[in-house]
Amino acid sequence: MISGLCMSSMDWKAVRQMIFSELYSAYYNTVAAVLAAAVSHPLTDSELRRIVGKNAFGESALHILPALKEERWQLIRTDGTTPIRRRPDMPLTMLQRRWLKSIAMDPRIRLFGDLTFDFPEAAPLFRPEDILVFDKYSDGDPYEDETYIANFRLVLDAVRKKYPLHIEMASGKGELLAVRILPERLEYSEKDDKFRLTGKEGHYASTINLGRIISCRPSEEPGKYRREPGPAGQRGRQKRVVFELVDERNALERALMHFAHFRKQAERTADDRYRVTVYYDREDETEMVIRVLSFGPMVRVTEPRRFVGLIKQRLADQKSCGL
Amino acid sequence: MAYSELIKNFNRIRDYMREFYVYGFKNRDEYTQKSARSYDDERRRLESWLGDYMQFRQTPKGKNVFISVDSRMCSHNPLYNGWKAKSFTDGDITLHFIIFDILCDSEVSMTLGEIMERIDGYLSGFRMPRTYDESTVRKKLKEYVKEGIIEAEKKGRQLVYRRARTDCVLDKDTLDFFSEEAPCGVIGSFLLDKLDENEDHLAFKHHYITSAMDSEILCEIFAAMGEKRRIILENMNRHTGRVTDDHVVPLRVMVSVQNGRQYLMAYSIPFRRITSFRIDHLISVKPDKVEEHFEEMWAELERMLPHMWGVSTQGRPGRPMEHVEFTIRYGDNEPHIPRRLEREKRIGRVEHLDRNTSRFTADVYDASEMVPWIRTFICRIVSIHISDRELEEQFRDDIRAMYELYGLEGGETNDI
Numbered sequence: 001m002i003s004g005l006c007m008s009s010m011d012w013k014a015v016r017q018m019i020f021s022e023l024y025s026a027y028y029n030t031v032a033a034v035l036a037a038a039v040s041h042p043l044t045d046s047e048l049r050r051i052v053g054k055n056a057f058g059e060s061a062l063h064i065l066p067a068l069k070e071e072r073w074q075l076i077r078t079d080g081t082t083p084i085r086r087r088p089d090m091p092l093t094m095l096q097r098r099w100l101k102s103i104a105m106d107p108r109i110r111l112f113g114d115l116t117f118d119f120p121e122a123a124p125l126f127r128p129e130d131i132l133v134f135d136k137y138s139d140g141d142p143y144e145d146e147t148y149i150a151n152f153r154l155v156l157d158a159v160r161k162k163y164p165l166h167i168e169m170a171s172g173k174g175e176l177l178a179v180r181i182l183p184e185r186l187e188y189s190e191k192d193d194k195f196r197l198t199g200k201e202g203h204y205a206s207t208i209n210l211g212r213i214i215s216c217r218p219s220e221e222p223g224k225y226r227r228e229p230g231p232a233g234q235r236g237r238q239k240r241v242v243f244e245l246v247d248e249r250n251a252l253e254r255a256l257m258h259f260a261h262f263r264k265q266a267e268r269t270a271d272d273r274y275r276v277t278v279y280y281d282r283e284d285e286t287e288m289v290i291r292v293l294s295f296g297p298m299v300r301v302t303e304p305r306r307f308v309g310l311i312k313q314r315l316a317d318q319k320s321c322g323l
Numbered sequence: 324m325a326y327s328e329l330i331k332n333f334n335r336i337r338d339y340m341r342e343f344y345v346y347g348f349k350n351r352d353e354y355t356q357k358s359a360r361s362y363d364d365e366r367r368r369l370e371s372w373l374g375d376y377m378q379f380r381q382t383p384k385g386k387n388v389f390i391s392v393d394s395r396m397c398s399h400n401p402l403y404n405g406w407k408a409k410s411f412t413d414g415d416i417t418l419h420f421i422i423f424d425i426l427c428d429s430e431v432s433m434t435l436g437e438i439m440e441r442i443d444g445y446l447s448g449f450r451m452p453r454t455y456d457e458s459t460v461r462k463k464l465k466e467y468v469k470e471g472i473i474e475a476e477k478k479g480r481q482l483v484y485r486r487a488r489t490d491c492v493l494d495k496d497t498l499d500f501f502s503e504e505a506p507c508g509v510i511g512s513f514l515l516d517k518l519d520e521n522e523d524h525l526a527f528k529h530h531y532i533t534s535a536m537d538s539e540i541l542c543e544i545f546a547a548m549g550e551k552r553r554i555i556l557e558n559m560n561r562h563t564g565r566v567t568d569d570h571v572v573p574l575r576v577m578v579s580v581q582n583g584r585q586y587l588m589a590y591s592i593p594f595r596r597i598t599s600f601r602i603d604h605l606i607s608v609k610p611d612k613v614e615e616h617f618e619e620m621w622a623e624l625e626r627m628l629p630h631m632w633g634v635s636t637q638g639r640p641g642r643p644m645e646h647v648e649f650t651i652r653y654g655d656n657e658p659h660i661p662r663r664l665e666r667e668k669r670i671g672r673v674e675h676l677d678r679n680t681s682r683f684t685a686d687v688y689d690a691s692e693m694v695p696w697i698r699t700f701i702c703r704i705v706s707i708h709i710s711d712r713e714l715e716e717q718f719r720d721d722i723r724a725m726y727e728l729y730g731l732e733g734g735e736t737n738d739i
Contacts, residue, residue: 018470018542019406019507019509019510019538019539019542020333020406020409020539021409021470022409022410022411022415022416022419023419023470023472024406024407024409024513024516025329025407025408025409025411026404026407026408027329027411027416028411028416028419029407029516031416031420032420035420057328057371057372057374057404057408058370058371058372058374059328059367059370059371060328060371063327063328063329067413071449071450071451072413073413073416073417074417074445074446074449074452074453075416075417075420077448077449078450081448083421083444083445083446083448084420084421084424084445085424085427086424086427088420088423088424089423089517090423090472091429091471091472091486091487091488091489092471092472092487092489092491092514093470093471093472094470094471095470095471095510095542096510096513096514097471097489099505099507099510099511099514100491100514102505102506103497103501103505103511106501106505108500108504109497109501112494112496112497112500113494113497115492115494115497117491118491119489119491122471123549125507125510125542125545125546125549126506126507126545126548126549126576129575130545130548130575130576131506131575131576131577131578132575132576132577132578132628133577133578133579133580134577134578134579134631134633134634134669135579135580135581135633135669136580137666137667138665138666138667138668138669139662139665139666156496156524159524160496160522160524172659185523185524185525185526186524186525186526187395187525187526187527187528188500188504188525188526188527188528189527189528189529189530190504190527190529190530190531190580191528191529191580191581192528192529196528198526253345253561254582256345256346257345257531257533257582257583257584258581258582260344260345260531260532260533260582260583261393261394261395261529261530261531261532261583262393263391263392263393263396264391265347265380265389265391266346266347266348266389267348267380267382267387268348274348279393281395290699290701291699293698293699293701294695294696294698294699295695295698296694296695296698296721296722296724296725297721297724297725297728300728300729308729311729312729312730312731313702314701314702315701315702315725315726315729315731316731317702317703318701318702318703318704318722319726319731321652321702321703321704321705322705323704323705323706323707323719323722
């Protein structure tokens, strides 16, 4: 049941150092990319700038370029050559191996293939019983079901290689449906604990719950699919709700954390009052209504009028229940 | 000291990140805990690390800075970038690439003296070649042995070093998924940095990214749990700002996927009971001695779970459980409502009384944790009973307050 790592208390300080380490830093990775190019040919200044710009943070060039040019980091000579002979690479750290051992114990790993991490010297960083997600929904996808795994792998392959699929599935009402879809992405919801396939059926955006797929195969029929720009294209599907919040019973923190995964803005309007704007996908409107309701009288929706109407309707229906 | 976008300690930036991401309504003057210069430096760092995710809004009281991320639109947690900004010395980075070029594969093994000789060869072509003394290189090698990337082995009287053999195939989709979904996912992000592929095939809905900021604390908690070791939590009360040292036995990490919070369930040694600690409120974790009764404490938590809606536990021994019961009705065309009740009920029981009515019941340590969920059924709640009468009355008062807020009681829409 309980894990038993062999780490001595003397190594405790190392744990702290391990995760926040320059070994994983953007600078080390960027310099590795610079050296990977320099081992094959002398680097020009513009090439150096391009590599740094691509790999590091926005302001990093201001620090990395002078450090290399002024030979404070003695890795690139003035003529653009390097004394390093081979493309840099680094073994996996113990922390990385331990994390991989942990994810290998998650049943969802099999969705991605028959992967093994053969590190006998590394104990898992955490074990499944160390963690409990206590509020996910109970009807999540069957990750250990062989048919589900086979479907998932085929769908993922189609997303990677961009070919259409013929899918037979059960609708929400239990009817058998057949669709032809050009897959674009697999989307996972941690709250629902489900994967959904997003893609195009002809000209229309489509979403299929993987758990509802009965069978799927590559489609041999040619189809006309309109490619939309990936998730960024979803901006056009966004709606917004504005609500006023009074910070009682810790409502401010609860609401801002609850809605944290959305694009949002918060502003203070008075000492304990705030105006919060949340942008959400139009297909999730009902979910947004009930999520707003969960905050009770600490939140009052002010815009748009339509959303206010949805809340009022629910409250009017509640009133008719006699509570 | 001159500004650098790299940092030595993560804790200060962790506070700013949380403020900018979760809240984002404060102006510069309100960050009074730190100096104005500190604020400007931290804001500048975050701008550099996070790019367009850092946004600004001009208000009458000044400029508000906030981090705005729709996590459904980005396949990679941008907050991980903070963990990739650790500072180092000029000597560190130079030595790092030279050592791994010298120990180019796991078949090459050398003594410290042999490595020292080769290092000089690497540096000779520079105008003012850097020199490393033996103790510096030995210290670096020792550090890398601890990290597991170099192995040291005694041969005769000498220690020889070689790079560790850690061959393994890394799959981008696997890492993309678990770097977002698994605890300490930042480590997966470090692994992703090793790959050249760029195309993303996965997206994430209802995805909270705030736990990224607590990766180090969580990692330390896991290490202690693995050793069944007591720890001392440096814990901050966010309302009062008071910091306490809590002596506990860490038992389990509980994660909410409905607000992104992570809690440590731990046995409090002074209070002799199991309680929860917000991981984002922890400043540090210090190791203490190994706990002999770890297994019994773990089993006690297991026994408590069927009565925990969230993370609240029994306030004091012998305190009675609270009973919660509510009934909802739904139309013939709403079969999804009883299904919703079933899949969201966690620990409770659901009875379907007839084709249009279902009842939920549960006995819990803290009924107040359930109230937000019960409110999501507003429009169909026909009865509710909570053994804590005060809480039940508050629930009813809240519903009435909502009627008033939206003008359903008395006609006019009122202020909150």
